[in-house]
Amino acid sequence: MNMLPMMVPLAATGGDLQVGHWIDYAIIIAYIVGIMGFGVVFGRYAKTTSDFFFGGRRFAWWLVGMSFVATTVGSYSFIKYSQKAYQYGFSSTQTYLNDWFLMPLFMFGWLPIIYFTRVTSVPEYFERRFDRKCRVMATFIILLYLVGYIGYNFFMLGTALNAMLGWPVLWGAAGVAAVCALYVNFGGQTSVIMTDLAQGVLLLIAGFVVLVLGVVLLGEHGGFWANFPPAFRTAFAGLNKPAKFPAVGVFWQDGMANGVAFYFMNQGILMRFMCARSVREGRKAGVFIVLLLMPLAAVAVSNPGWIGRAMVNAGMLPVTTSADKIFVLVANKVGGIGFFGVLMAALLAALMSTTDSLINAVSAIAVNDIYRPFVRKAAADRHYLFVARVVGIVAALVGIVLVPTFMAFKDMYVAHANFVATVTPPMVVAIILGVCWKRFTRTAAFATLAGGAACMVLTYVKVPFVGRPLGEWLISWVSHGIEPRGYTYMRSLYGIAVCAVIGIVVTLLTKAESEEKLEGLVMGSIGKAKLRFKGGIPNEEPGEKLVLNVVVVERPEAEANVATVHADDLARLKANAGDMLYACDTRWWFGGLHSVHLRAGDPGGEPGTIAIDRSNLETGHLGPRERVTVEKIM
Secondary structure, three states: OOOOOOOEEOHHHOOOOEEOOHHHHHHHHHHHHHHHHHHHHHHHHOOOHHHHHHOOOOEOHHHHHHHHHHHHOOHHHHHHHHHHHHHHHHHHHHHHOOOOOOHHHHHHHHHHHHHHOOOOOHHHHHHHHOOHHHHHHHHHHHHHHHHHHHHHHHHHHHHHHHHHHOOOHHHHHHHHHHHHHHHHHHHHHHHHHHHHHHHHHHHHHHHHHHHHHHHHHHHHHOOHHHHOOHHHOOOOOOOOOOOOOOHHHHHHHHHHHHHHHHHHHOHHHHHHHHOEOOHHHHHHHHHHHHHHHHHHHHHHHHHHHHHHHHHHHOOOOOOOOOHHHHHHHHHHHHOOOOHHHHHHHHHHHHHHHHHHHHHHHHHHHHHHHHHHHHHOOOOOHHHHHHHHHHHHHHHHHHHHHHHHHHHOOOOHHHHHHHHHHHHOHHHHHHHHHHHHOOOOOHHHHHHHHHHHHHHHHHOOOOOEEOOEEHHHHHHHOOOOOOOHHHHHHHHHHHHHHHHHHHHHHHHHOOOOOOHHHHOOOOOOOHHHHHHHHHOOOOOOOOOOOEEEEEEEEOOOHHHOOEEEEOHHHHHHHOOOOOOEEEEEEOOHHHOOOOEEEEEEOOOOOOOOEEEEEHHHHHHOOOOOOOEEEEEEOO
């Protein structure tokens, strides 16, 4: 067997630096095959559209949180943030640490609204909150956003594979697209969440291993800190300088436009939280994400750039090293044979864990907001499941078609910023005003979406106007002194400001919506949503979690989800007849994979037991003689 390294030159580094060994590529191939098998195995849990899109709404907070971070840390994250870390230092973490101020509104406003109203998508919320026209407009914008993100992720991984293997960017993107589409097509949201758990752990570990090994390696050349420039040690870039990475621009583009879009508009992210077994679990996931996982992710994706900058100063890498290749080069430098393959597998994990959720989200919107309401309203559930799978394949193909569009940008971070700043402001403003302001009207919502989109198009008009192109003149009003080459970032602030003005002015000029129409759809009326969700008065008194023995019973279909629990056990649960219960496998590490939602019936049975209909045990993948953990949800 040929044991010589299989190397590929990277001319962009300014030298003949080589990366990769055949063992590395074997690891990458084994990873791809393994993750496909992992996803397909969990395909048996996707028997209905509810399973395919929302995983049966059964998962624990930690599984939702890990899946969220795996989705957030895309392949673009390692490459893009390593690039900015290499160019600007610690300030690269700004983009990952801007979420904390959004989380209270998300956890106590948006999350309970979408969960308790049982909406299947953001566009559906727009129809219920406003009208059908707003739903159509929201569907168009969100699909543009999701499919564009798919294309951007394929582009970024194609770029990495080009650096590693010398493959054309488009070929690499197409190969990974096929893998993603395949396992999402089999398993839907359950496959996405379970594969994302494995991929999230891998990418965080890989990122921190690079940091540790890089620091150790630099110890032989004076140390990391001594070779890291003092100017790179600040947590924030300058307010409006450098123009290509100003702090104020990053805040408005990543913290506001992208942050709000990610939590409030990104269907893939919302479907993660809709998979939680309760709103309480979703809130726990939110805290877990903001206080622990996102700071860890910020370091994991940025540190190869920090290590790379220190290596250049220590003479370990050429001074001509290209920023967009730094992740690949540092990964190869710090690891021996095999480790580089693990890191590139982590890069694949990052891409697939982001793209799989986006593909699944596109399927959800296409089925629930286009096909079901406009094409075929009363088909069998298995028909919609088939359509969802077909749409997933189409979404991957469209993403590949968009790759050349992103290839036109020289700077990966700017490509992402330009996309986010252009697409998201109208939806961001419409959602926030719709959730927080009862007075916000349907006419104002449509004007915000349509008029705001038109105003974003104007920022690209190059017709001269008062001494400069019209687009530049418009953004200059909110530029904070940033040079025109940095206007990509400030386009977000311009869009948010203009859309907010449109929404407020049109609202004040139009008739307010009825209180009845708004019940459960705006902050201040979540109690109504809870009432409708349960079908009775919510019972939120904290109770115990009990481990009970399952007794199998046969009930009529109309009563199949009724569970019988002894009066003493109901008292410990603080539950009454009619309350919502949740029974899951006692093995917590399953994260709720084997579980079912039930409704408490009249007290009965033996103490320490719970009587569950056989069909519900099958739905929850629970055995007939199992012990289950039972808790009251509401």
